[in-house]
Amino acid sequence: MSEAASRRLGLGGTAGIGSLRAWSVYIAFLILILVDLAVTPGFRNIFVLRNLLFEASPIILITLGQSLAIGTRGIDLSVGSVMGLSAAIIALALPAGQPLALLAGVGAGLLVGLFNGGLIAWLEINPLISSLALLVAARGFAQALLDGERVSLPQGGLFDVLGVNAYGDIPVVAFIAAAVVALVALVVRATTFGRYVIFVGANRLAAELAGMPARRTLFLVYGISGALAGLAGAFAAARLGASDPNYIGVNFELDAIAAAVIGGTPLSGGRISIIGGVIGVLLLQVLDSSFIMNDIDFTYAQILKALFIVAALYLQRAGG
Amino acid sequence: MSVTTAELRPAPASERRNRILAIVQARGAILVLILAVIAASIRFPAFLTAANIADIVTAASFLGLVTIGQSFVIILGGFDLAVGSMIGLGTVLAAYSVPYGWLPALLVPALAGAAIGLIDGLLIARAGMAPFIVTLAALLGVQGLALTLAKNSLVIEHPGFFGWIANGSVLGVGNLIWILILGFAIAALALNRTRYGVSVFAIGGNEEAATMLGVPVIRTKILTYMLSGTLAGLSGALLGAHLSSGIAGAGYGYELKSIAAAVIGGILLTGGVGTMAGALAGVLLLGLIENVINQIGTLSSYYQNLASGIFLLIAVLAQSLLSRRKR
Numbered sequence A: 001m002s003e004a005a006s007r008r009l010g011l012g013g014t015a016g017i018g019s020l021r022a023w024s025v026y027i028a029f030l031i032l033i034l035v036d037l038a039v040t041p042g043f044r045n046i047f048v049l050r051n052l053l054f055e056a057s058p059i060i061l062i063t064l065g066q067s068l069a070i071g072t073r074g075i076d077l078s079v080g081s082v083m084g085l086s087a088a089i090i091a092l093a094l095p096a097g098q099p100l101a102l103l104a105g106v107g108a109g110l111l112v113g114l115f116n117g118g119l120i121a122w123l124e125i126n127p128l129i130s131s132l133a134l135l136v137a138a139r140g141f142a143q144a145l146l147d148g149e150r151v152s153l154p155q156g157g158l159f160d161v162l163g164v165n166a167y168g169d170i171p172v173v174a175f176i177a178a179a180v181v182a183l184v185a186l187v188v189r190a191t192t193f194g195r196y197v198i199f200v201g202a203n204r205l206a207a208e209l210a211g212m213p214a215r216r217t218l219f220l221v222y223g224i225s226g227a228l229a230g231l232a233g234a235f236a237a238a239r240l241g242a243s244d245p246n247y248i249g250v251n252f253e254l255d256a257i258a259a260a261v262i263g264g265t266p267l268s269g270g271r272i273s274i275i276g277g278v279i280g281v282l283l284l285q286v287l288d289s290s291f292i293m294n295d296i297d298f299t300y301a302q303i304l305k306a307l308f309i310v311a312a313l314y315l316q317r318a319g320g
Numbered sequence B: 001m002s003v004t005t006a007e008l009r010p011a012p013a014s015e016r017r018n019r020i021l022a023i024v025q026a027r028g029a030i031l032v033l034i035l036a037v038i039a040a041s042i043r044f045p046a047f048l049t050a051a052n053i054a055d056i057v058t059a060a061s062f063l064g065l066v067t068i069g070q071s072f073v074i075i076l077g078g079f080d081l082a083v084g085s086m087i088g089l090g091t092v093l094a095a096y097s098v099p100y101g102w103l104p105a106l107l108v109p110a111l112a113g114a115a116i117g118l119i120d121g122l123l124i125a126r127a128g129m130a131p132f133i134v135t136l137a138a139l140l141g142v143q144g145l146a147l148t149l150a151k152n153s154l155v156i157e158h159p160g161f162f163g164w165i166a167n168g169s170v171l172g173v174g175n176l177i178w179i180l181i182l183g184f185a186i187a188a189l190a191l192n193r194t195r196y197g198v199s200v201f202a203i204g205g206n207e208e209a210a211t212m213l214g215v216p217v218i219r220t221k222i223l224t225y226m227l228s229g230t231l232a233g234l235s236g237a238l239l240g241a242h243l244s245s246g247i248a249g250a251g252y253g254y255e256l257k258s259i260a261a262a263v264i265g266g267i268l269l270t271g272g273v274g275t276m277a278g279a280l281a282g283v284l285l286l287g288l289i290e291n292v293i294n295q296i297g298t299l300s301s302y303y304q305n306l307a308s309g310i311f312l313l314i315a316v317l318a319q320s321l322l323s324r325r326k327r
Helices: A002-012 A015-022 A024-039 A046-071 A079-092 A098-121 A127-145 A157-163 A172-190 A192-202 A204-209 A214-240 A252-262 A274-293 A298-317 B002-007 B012-043 B050-075 B083-100 B102-126 B131-149 B161-167 B175-193 B195-205 B207-212 B217-243 B254-264 B276-296 B303-326
Strands: none
Touching (some): A024 A298, A046 A172, A046 A214, A046 A274, A079 A098, A079 A127, A079 A214, A079 A252, A098 A127, A098 A157, A098 A214, A157 A172, A157 A214, A172 A274, A192 A204, A192 A214, A204 A214, A252 A274, A252 A298, A274 A298, B012 B276, B012 B303, B050 B175, B050 B195, B050 B217, B050 B254, B083 B254, B102 B131, B102 B161, B161 B175, B161 B217, B175 B195, B175 B276, B195 B207, B254 B276, B276 B303
């Protein structure tokens, strides 16, 4: 009740504080970039940007799916493992040709996502648990498919397009990720489906009583998240030049959740900030590379990342 | 009004059915565990030997200790994602403390766990932040801390009595098995026979109502996260003693395994419902799956994850069907 009340207050009066909170991730990102430009040696080098975008693109994709899932008041823990599974399927489907192999990877992600969505929507299983089970199972499946071995991918063709090529210094994958971001942002803001996602997250019962197809919405949201994770797995495998079921996507779900939440998509559902999530991903990536480039142990970066997540959420909570 | 509701009560027959379903939900894991043991013994002659059973329980004891804390936190209506990293930090701190004796080697990890739990608890109970995100941050932070302290694994050269705690035996039964049994017995008593346990159930069942009834909500929450952290630290210390080493990544995946064990054991993620016997059955079931897959031999160990995941799904499906039938 208090939550609903504060949301109403937020919409009404306290615009000053409210907007400051909404902008906190952008401000933090800007400050970090300025500090890096001033302090970090070599940060101006254009290769930094290029590498950063290669690393960030797959995480941006899974953060989009994650934001949709969190927006419905759910969560998708399976995305990292689905990336690994997609990469494994791509390695196995190579004889069919690169385009079909990539399609098979994305398709596998979609299937896992729809299965997850089916469990959540119709069997009413807690998303945390169904996606946890899939996190464990999909990783095991990926490892079993490749017998735990790293399989090298051939060079050239589509794999080079995704893993190596760049226009200027912007990788192709970054363009694809940006296009998907624009598409998802449009869907959230301007389509009926986007409205359904937010209403289901804000108040599922009310959404159902109002005649919205809550189950179908959930089913599709997790399907989208799975397909995006499949694509992210293809990106990661192409970048690595190999399909490694023990490496690709491990712990990525944590980064995606952290980025989405820092970006302003609250775990309580009913609100989605797509652009905020993207900035959240970039923020965490830049934070990582700032530490590496300043020759500070990456383990400190991890501790600082944790403090940063807590601080960001504490600020979001203040007054809300 | 009250008269009408009394008249509208369900008939005794359906009440009995509900009671049976409730028992199946609470005790289902134990039932499945018994059936699984029987099936495994018939299929694999080497399964039901004292040595193999001792192996399963010993290997499950580390998960068992963290699952106690995890179960308390889930019954309270929260999560603790930090336990896996805390195990890693526990092994590392134990390795550093062993030169000062076995007591510091146990106490330092336990106290570190309590401290992390205190921070988590304060942020969750006092600042009202989501348990999921707070303990997720703790997972990252504690992992970073453990890696900072020990980039490579540390070898415990002369474990002495500390090593005996994890590897010795009393009355022919391994110490870790004793510790597991003792841990669950104390936990069951604390949950069912103390004011603290009542508070945990009350908060998980309905936090607002618990607050109004004067249950010390904030204190209970902080205590419970501290308990979970302490047990994870202790489990790490014992794992360090068992392996004679401190490894920052030793507890990888334990946060998810412990949640899975608790849920398989019939503890509802919505809070307010659960038993320690069920949680123990969940822990042993996961251990049994691992053991059976090793017995099959021809299956690569990678199928363990696949099997555990599918098993978790089946358990949760059964739970959701049971609770829906009851409605």
